[in-house]
Amino acid sequence: MLVEEFEKVRNPSCRRCTVPLPIFRPAPDPYAANWHIGATRYCPFLCHLTMAEVQARLWIRYDMLPFERATGGEG
Secondary structure: OHHHHHHHHOOOOOOOOOOOOOEEOOOOOOOOOOEEOOOOOOOOOOHHHHHHHHHHHHHOOOOOOOHHHHHOOOO
16 A cells, blocks of 8 residues: 555656565554554655655555454464
8 A cells, every 4th residue: 555655646757766565563553554664765856755745645544454463363
């Protein structure tokens, strides 16, 4: 989902940047997601800002399942 959203709004001049995999973590507050992608490297085409905007837009709408639940293990 992150990749699809990023591809829709990325600068077509940059083909170097990719979306990092999201990392599960406990939500820091009731309004934040339980995942993050961390800091991205600077891009002259501003992909680092575009990625932050995509993350912010999806962060408020989606959470990840914890690893134990996603694989069906006991948790």
